Amino acid sequence: DAMVIQNPRYQVTQFGKPVTLSCSQTLNHNVMYWYQQKSSQAPKLLFHYYDKDFNNEADTPDNFQSRRPNTSFCFLDIRSPGLGDAAMYLCATSIGPRGGPQETQYFGPGTRLLVL
Amino acid sequence: AQTVTQSQPEMSVQEAETVTLSCTYDTSENNYYLFWYKQPPSRQMILVIRQEAYKQQNATENRFSVNFQKAAKSFSLKISDSQLGDTAMYFCAFIIDDKIIFGKGTRLHILP
Numbered sequence: 001d002a003m004v005i006q007n008p009r010y011q012v013t014q015f016g017k018p019v020t021l022s023c024s025q026t027l028n029h030n031v032m033y034w035y036q037q038k039s040s041q042a043p044k045l046l047f048h049y050y051d052k053d054f055n056n057e058a059d060t061p062d063n064f065q066s067r068r069p070n071t072s073f074c075f076l077d078i079r080s081p082g083l084g085d086a087a088m089y090l091c092a093t094s095i096g097p098r099g100g101p102q103e104t105q106y107f108g109p110g111t112r113l114l115v116l
Numbered sequence: 117a118q119t120v121t122q123s124q125p126e127m128s129v130q131e132a133e134t135v136t137l138s139c140t141y142d143t144s145e146n147n148y149y150l151f152w153y154k155q156p157p158s159r160q161m162i163l164v165i166r167q168e169a170y171k172q173q174n175a176t177e178n179r180f181s182v183n184f185q186k187a188a189k190s191f192s193l194k195i196s197d198s199q200l201g202d203t204a205m206y207f208c209a210f211i212i213d214d215k216i217i218f219g220k221g222t223r224l225h226i227l228p
Binding site: 040 | 215
């Protein structure tokens with residue numbers, strides 16, 4: 001089945017130790033998104049890629065970076081995790097381009113990050 | 117500013133009852149898409165239903181239906197014959213320019 005896959009489902013890191021979360025998709029969608037979701041809150045968009053075109057949200061900290069080496073994979077790098085970065089990180093995809101039902105976003109199961 | 121408001125932070129209903137979750141939004145755009153997403157305790161976000169703003173007919177997916185009032189910028193979700201598996205956080209959202217604007221969510225408990 002076509003899907004959005006996130007590995008690992010749980011990630012533990014130490015304060016200040018770089019960590020990478022991965023997302024892959026078999027949907028062949030053009031757009032991939034990374035969200036941060038803290039407990040009982042709505043997901044917060046960090047950035048998204050439309051193909052190779054990177055779009056950063058204005059309030060996304062510099063500590064968060066992303067890479068998309070090909071259509072199928074997208075990575076979230078947290079350079080120096082702080083305690084406040086502990087959260088669920090959701091990856092999503094959409095067909096694109098802008099306009100129409102192609103904008104529907106499909107979410108992966110998320111990676112829960114714990115910072116010790 | 118584009119916003120989505122869900123005025124019910126938490127709701128509980130008995131199994132088999134019908135429940136309506138409210139949502140209002142604000143945008144100056146004329147063409148957009150509205151969504152209800154469900155996030156069960158397992159945390160995977162699942163699309164429940166989608167509505168095109170240019171369509172007057174309300175979307176329906178099995179037990180889930182919406183009441184879309186464009187002029188009032190209202191987009192409520194009705195769940196008929198509620199089931200225990202409907203217990204989840206429900207997010208109302210609309211998409212403009214590839215970006216989702218989420219409401220804060222309504223936590224729905226279906227009681228046995």
